[in-house]
Amino acid sequence: MTIEERAEQGAQLKKSGACNCCQAVAAVLADQAGLSQEALMQIASGFGVGMGNMEATCGALVGAVQMAGLALKGKNTIRAAKMLAESFAQQCGAVRCRDLKGKGTGAPLCACEDCVRNAILAYGKIVGLKNTEPSA
16 A cells, blocks of 8 residues: 555544544554554554644644654654654644644644645655555
8 A cells, every 4th residue: 555545544534533633643554563553543542632732743743753763663763753743844834733723813724634644645755664554
């Protein structure tokens, strides 16, 4: 499955309500991590809605960084995280959930499904995919 197909699958998981933003990213990249999808879903469960209050980093971006750390086995993860955040901000307009949703301004920058899609695409560009099949 290509990164583009994974990005669409992640966006659909979020849109369906089956997952929060972080979980949607983790679900479609689970095969890259070396952990079960169930464990990843549990780890990602608290990172929806900017860690539950819209004040923190978008859960989709958090999911991409978490998955990068697992895929890279902790090597060069800080560099990858910086690159993921820069790519995500360029595509979505911000990294903080509150800003992305337009809370306080009434002008949303990016829909949740697009945040998930863009986080997965950034992961593919920066980290790349190992040759495995997704478990989602």
